[in-house]
Amino acid sequence: MSREIGINQLKRRDFLKAGLVFGAGAAGLAAGYAAVPDAFARAVYAAKREGLTNDNILVMIQLAGGNDGLRTVVPLAEPALHDLRPKLSGPMVSQALPLNDRFGLNHNLGAIKGLWDKGRVAIVQGVGYPNPTFSHFESIRIWETGDPTRRQVDGWLGRTLASAYDSNGHPLTGCACGATDVPGALRDLQATMTVIQNQKTFGFTGGSEVEAAVGALYKGTPGIYGALFDTAIATATETMSTLRTSAATYQPMADYTDKVQLVYSSKNQLAAALQLAAELIVTGTGVKLLHVTLGGFDTHYTELNRHDDLMGYLDSAVGAFYQDLAAHGMADKVLIATWSEFGRRPKENASGGTDHGAAAPLLLIGDPVKGGLYGEAPSLTALDGSGNLKYAVDFRSVYQEILGGHLGAGSSQILGASFDRVPFLKAPVAATV
Amino acid sequence: MSVAPSQEKAGSADLQVRRGITRRQALATALAAGVGVGAVRLLGGSMQNLARPKAGSATDWISPLGSESARVMHLLRRTSFGSTPAQLESALADGFNRTVDRLIETKPVEPPQLAAASAPGGRFAVAQLQQWWVDHMLRTATPFAERITLFWHGHFTSDYRKAGDNTFMYWQNLTWRRMSMTDLRSMLMQVTIDPAMLRYLDLATSTGQSPNENYSRELMELFTMGPGNYTEDDVRQSAKALAGWQVPQPDSFATVTTNNVTRRLPVYSGQKSGVFNPRRAFKGDVSYLGSTGPLDTQGVIDRILAQPATAQFIAAKVAQHFVSVQPDAAFVTSLADAFRRSKYDMKTLMRAVFASSHFTAPQSYRTLVKSPIEFMVHAVRALGVPNSKLIVAAGSGMGQSLFDPPDVGGWPNNESWISSNTVVERVNFVTSALSQVKTALPTMSDAARVHLDGVLSPQTASLLNQAADARARWFITLASPEFQLK
Numbered sequence: 001m002s003r004e005i006g007i008n009q010l011k012r013r014d015f016l017k018a019g020l021v022f023g024a025g026a027a028g029l030a031a032g033y034a035a036v037p038d039a040f041a042r043a044v045y046a047a048k049r050e051g052l053t054n055d056n057i058l059v060m061i062q063l064a065g066g067n068d069g070l071r072t073v074v075p076l077a078e079p080a081l082h083d084l085r086p087k088l089s090g091p092m093v094s095q096a097l098p099l100n101d102r103f104g105l106n107h108n109l110g111a112i113k114g115l116w117d118k119g120r121v122a123i124v125q126g127v128g129y130p131n132p133t134f135s136h137f138e139s140i141r142i143w144e145t146g147d148p149t150r151r152q153v154d155g156w157l158g159r160t161l162a163s164a165y166d167s168n169g170h171p172l173t174g175c176a177c178g179a180t181d182v183p184g185a186l187r188d189l190q191a192t193m194t195v196i197q198n199q200k201t202f203g204f205t206g207g208s209e210v211e212a213a214v215g216a217l218y219k220g221t222p223g224i225y226g227a228l229f230d231t232a233i234a235t236a237t238e239t240m241s242t243l244r245t246s247a248a249t250y251q252p253m254a255d256y257t258d259k260v261q262l263v264y265s266s267k268n269q270l271a272a273a274l275q276l277a278a279e280l281i282v283t284g285t286g287v288k289l290l291h292v293t294l295g296g297f298d299t300h301y302t303e304l305n306r307h308d309d310l311m312g313y314l315d316s317a318v319g320a321f322y323q324d325l326a327a328h329g330m331a332d333k334v335l336i337a338t339w340s341e342f343g344r345r346p347k348e349n350a351s352g353g354t355d356h357g358a359a360a361p362l363l364l365i366g367d368p369v370k371g372g373l374y375g376e377a378p379s380l381t382a383l384d385g386s387g388n389l390k391y392a393v394d395f396r397s398v399y400q401e402i403l404g405g406h407l408g409a410g411s412s413q414i415l416g417a418s419f420d421r422v423p424f425l426k427a428p429v430a431a432t433v
Numbered sequence: 434m435s436v437a438p439s440q441e442k443a444g445s446a447d448l449q450v451r452r453g454i455t456r457r458q459a460l461a462t463a464l465a466a467g468v469g470v471g472a473v474r475l476l477g478g479s480m481q482n483l484a485r486p487k488a489g490s491a492t493d494w495i496s497p498l499g500s501e502s503a504r505v506m507h508l509l510r511r512t513s514f515g516s517t518p519a520q521l522e523s524a525l526a527d528g529f530n531r532t533v534d535r536l537i538e539t540k541p542v543e544p545p546q547l548a549a550a551s552a553p554g555g556r557f558a559v560a561q562l563q564q565w566w567v568d569h570m571l572r573t574a575t576p577f578a579e580r581i582t583l584f585w586h587g588h589f590t591s592d593y594r595k596a597g598d599n600t601f602m603y604w605q606n607l608t609w610r611r612m613s614m615t616d617l618r619s620m621l622m623q624v625t626i627d628p629a630m631l632r633y634l635d636l637a638t639s640t641g642q643s644p645n646e647n648y649s650r651e652l653m654e655l656f657t658m659g660p661g662n663y664t665e666d667d668v669r670q671s672a673k674a675l676a677g678w679q680v681p682q683p684d685s686f687a688t689v690t691t692n693n694v695t696r697r698l699p700v701y702s703g704q705k706s707g708v709f710n711p712r713r714a715f716k717g718d719v720s721y722l723g724s725t726g727p728l729d730t731q732g733v734i735d736r737i738l739a740q741p742a743t744a745q746f747i748a749a750k751v752a753q754h755f756v757s758v759q760p761d762a763a764f765v766t767s768l769a770d771a772f773r774r775s776k777y778d779m780k781t782l783m784r785a786v787f788a789s790s791h792f793t794a795p796q797s798y799r800t801l802v803k804s805p806i807e808f809m810v811h812a813v814r815a816l817g818v819p820n821s822k823l824i825v826a827a828g829s830g831m832g833q834s835l836f837d838p839p840d841v842g843g844w845p846n847n848e849s850w851i852s853s854n855t856v857v858e859r860v861n862f863v864t865s866a867l868s869q870v871k872t873a874l875p876t877m878s879d880a881a882r883v884h885l886d887g888v889l890s891p892q893t894a895s896l897l898n899q900a901a902d903a904r905a906r907w908f909i910t911l912a913s914p915e916f917q918l919k
């Protein structure tokens with residue numbers, strides 16, 4: 001496998017100076033952002049810190065579209081809920097799986113509730129950021145970059161990859177499973193990462209002859225996309241070789257299924273994506289930062305069944321994933337964290353749905369967590385000027401705990417500041433901040 | 434173009450008919466560099482850079498756009514799906530300016546009717562709809578109409594999953610094509626009351642009493658002005674003003690039983706738009722974008738069009754789609770001015786785009802990445818195997834399935850099309866398209882000129898010169914980085 005840099009050497013600052021900052025497509029354009037390609041990447045020789053020595057792994061699950069926090073972690077004793085949601089609140093309260101007197105999990109989160117009962121789920125309530133935007137794309141960018149001021153273009157996990165790991169030559173250090181493009185959280189000019197939509201079909205038709213020809217074809221490619229193309233081919237080829245070994249040794253120890261009941265069919269195959277994540281983890285491929293997505297949470301319309309179905313899908317996929325990791329003796333290494341660009345408006349609309357909101361809870365799942373409720377559930381009677389829930393915990397507090405406590409990476413360097421602690425980890429690997 | 438003689442020589446040496454490329458041939462390419470360099474237009478300074486790597490001095494493609502014929506090919510690449518030799522010759526004879534006129538002034542050819550679309554409730558496979566459109570892309574005499582319809586499909590996007598009626602998605606495609614080169618004011622009205630859009634962004638279920646903000650927000654954020662040019666209060670106010678539209682009443686109902694479930698499904702005798710139900714509308718004044726009073730849907734659209742941000746936003750998006758990855762700010766402003774002065778006439782905007790010096794500037798050459806659909810349709814047309822099924826099946830691995838955008842922002846572009854997953858899928862598509870060619874491959878002698886402008890990287894050039902047969906050379910041509918760009 002060639003890791004030649006060849007003629008595409010560029011330094012990050014030269015690249016930026018040249019004004020070659022790429023547009024991020026429709027969404028990025030709309031959000032007023034310029035995203036940066038994930039490569040130019042190998043082309044950059046950046047001074048790296050020594051690779052981190054712990055073997056902890058992070059799996060981020062994006063609930064795209066804006067997950068309704070009030071239907072995920074349900075307030076059980078809030079009379080205001082019925083006034084705000086005459087159509088949506090009834091069964092969600094009566095059927096919720098109680099965590100204590102005040103809160104319950106959505107009734108379809110049975111497997112996650114089982115993990116809660118064993119102390120393996122931490123719930124951080126009221127997570128958000130100041131002056132929230134209600135645009136999907138702006139808020140996604142804010143969560144992806146970890147920067148509500150919208151100056152940062154690299155993703156928070158991409159920056160982690162670039163500063164804490166040597167991803168050049170180890171493209172599986174960061175991997176998006178079940179996707180076709182690099183999620184914004186993983187983007188960074190100085191990092192290389194892998195994207196695998198479907199492991200079963202990930203390979204060159206025509207085998208090694210095609211692989212060799214393509215390897216020769218994509219070398220020293222000129223133009224602004226040259227390094228990106230060359231890196232993508234080199235990454236793919238290297239990953240295929242790794243996957244040949246891992247696929248031969250991995251035996252799933254849980255039932256993953258994407259055949260689920262949903263109001264609208266899903267674009268994402270969450271269970272298959274998590275199964276690939278499990279394979280990469282248990283076969284020791286060196287993965288550290290994994291990202292998967294489940295879409296469909298933009299429930300402006302007929303939210304009742306849609307959201308319950310999505311919760312059930314999430315629960316079965318996460319349940320299988322945890323079970324598989326545990327059976328392979330890897331559950332103590334893996335932290336699973338959900339994120340979503342915003343919660344939803346407490347007041348329902350005429351369509352039996354809810355519009356874009358603000359603060360919402362995050363779920364942190366796995367043996368590394370110290371189970372329990374953290375943060376503060378927003379009041380349903382003291383809404384902000386736009387009728388939305390007020391946040392109590394900055395989302396970067398959660399990132400900080402993940403970076404410092406779980407990965408042992410320098411969070412203040414990556415996040416550019418320090419935030420209040422949310423001590424949801426059992427045994428942080430290093431002092432956070 | 435200096436490439437032709439050598440390529441013909443390479444073609445005449447094509448005596449063997451073997452599939453694939455052997456490893457040895459691929460690895461032997463370095464030795465062929467001398468031949469390759471003679472055959473192609475090399476990048477200026479690239480050899481020096483190879484010898485003396487220097488930070489910040491990446492090589493770039495040499496722009497051939499100084500020549501009229503290269504400008505014509507550049508224009509066609511960004512407005513069609515690859516040309517037959519006859520189409521190319523005719524465009525070259527017309528020259529750049531007349532070709533621009535033809536593209537803009539020729540009325541779009543309508544696709545043939547899709548019989549499946551009369552299924553009650555629009556219950557037919559989305560693959561039929563996807564193949565229907567791709568079939569039209571493959572065969573149409575007006576490919577620019579399809580390119581611009583594809584652009585609008587990504588801009589005013591809708592998703593068959595949520596629309597829940599594939600007949601509505603079919604109608605939307607017909608509407609977008611018919612309106613594609615009209616004016617933004619009429620377009621915005623048609624977009625607002627399009628049945629698939631009414632479902633996709635929930636306007637159909639919004640009421641003045643209890644408005645749904647989805648369409649109101651995206652109309653401003655994604656369709657017209659861009660974020661930062663309106664307030665959250667404007668979102669709420671126009672949500673009220675826009676409420677009242679519903680999907681059209683069916684002409685009849687059909688009772689259909691599938692999998693032991695019996696449903697009463699709507700039947701339409703022909704294409705329809707949304708209908709306005711005053712009982713669901715908001716009665717009263719709204720304060721929207723700086724003024725207060727009663728406001729209907731046309732009023733909302735006209736207030737949006739009165740904002741300078743709208744022309745700027747559309748012009749930037751068009752320039753990013755057709756000209757360069759990061760269009761010059763003054764250029765975008767000049768496009769926006771022309772667009773607004775013309776009362777938002779799309780022909781005026783597109784003419785200003787193609788006629789500008791920015792469109793044919795060296796900096797614009799190969800700065801855009803073909804979308805998966807553009808790449809696949811171009812590739813199978815070049816090979817003469819117009820198989821829409823193959824294209825529809827392969828799209829999702831590259832990140833583009835028609836009628837199924839990733840989200841309400843439509844498809845991303847350029848560098849987002851390039852990842853370890855998508856490049857493999859692109860290469861595999863070339864392999865499977867080639868395997869469709871059961872008889873003789875199209876002549877190869879001119880392919881590097883017709884499909885790659887004769888501007889090749891040293892790697893592509895030497896691999897082409899080393900390739901054992903026409904099949905291998907077609908593989909290299911279509912799988913090359915050059916062919917992924919536009």
